[in-house]
């Protein structure tokens with residue numbers, strides 16, 4: 311398997327959920343080979359079971375329950391965005407149930423959300439006008455060129471199977487002075503290095519690519535973005551969610567037992583800072599010769 315990003319050779323790094331994560335010898339990008347049609351996969355996989363804990367290895371135990379924590383986490387991103395843009399049109403890509411669309415609207419943005427999951431979009435419609443939402447993958451998006459001031463992707467980038475083309479598409483939707491905000495795992499963080507296959511971001515086949523700051527930077531530059539700011543965030547999570555992560559991605563039997571015993575009462579808030587959530591604010595690189 312050749313590296314998606316730089317074309318160098320890769321080698322098997324870890325096995326999980328029946329998939330092998332390959333890592334590039336040159337740029338260290340991690341990637342899996344998705345043995346199914348991507349569009350069919352994302353449209354069928356991100357169902358009610360995914361968001362509500364029905365899928366054993368899924369990232370969420372109960373996404374709706376986690377809303378107050380998800381909002382706390384989004385608040386930090388909103389503050390960073392407000393340092394660049396106070397208002398304008400905002401698109402949240404991979405918006406799930408639309409919690410960030412809701413917050414951005416409250417903050418004064420004309421905010422839109424898209425998600426491949428028809429289930430999540432149907433839920434989002436309970437609190438966001440239908441005209442602001444699209445159930446679609448990035449390649450299917452139907453917005454006018456250069457129409458957005460801000461495009462955000464929170465914990466979405468690692469789910470894409472062709473991030474290069476997706477970024478090109480998103481670049482075309484962004485105004486020339488717009489900003490792109492991406493938050494994803496850092497596969498070169500200390501937590502990822504120490505935890506190896508138990509690192510919470512290693513959840514194939516949902517997560518297809520595993521970036522670090524260097525190779526994400528290279529990808530952004532290649533498609534015409536300039537990263538202006540890098541930062542890391544911790545996350546507010548419930549005890550229930552932490553145990554869910556430990557029992558699923560960490561494959562801990564003790565956590566599985568505790569999850570079952572404590573589940574009904576485990577809404578205790580925890581703040582976790584592992585240094586493995588990286589984020590960037592990027593702007594468009596404008597070609598000198600193009601008008």
Ligand SMILES: [Zn+2]
Nearest residue numbers: 313316334337
């Ligand atoms: Zn590479």
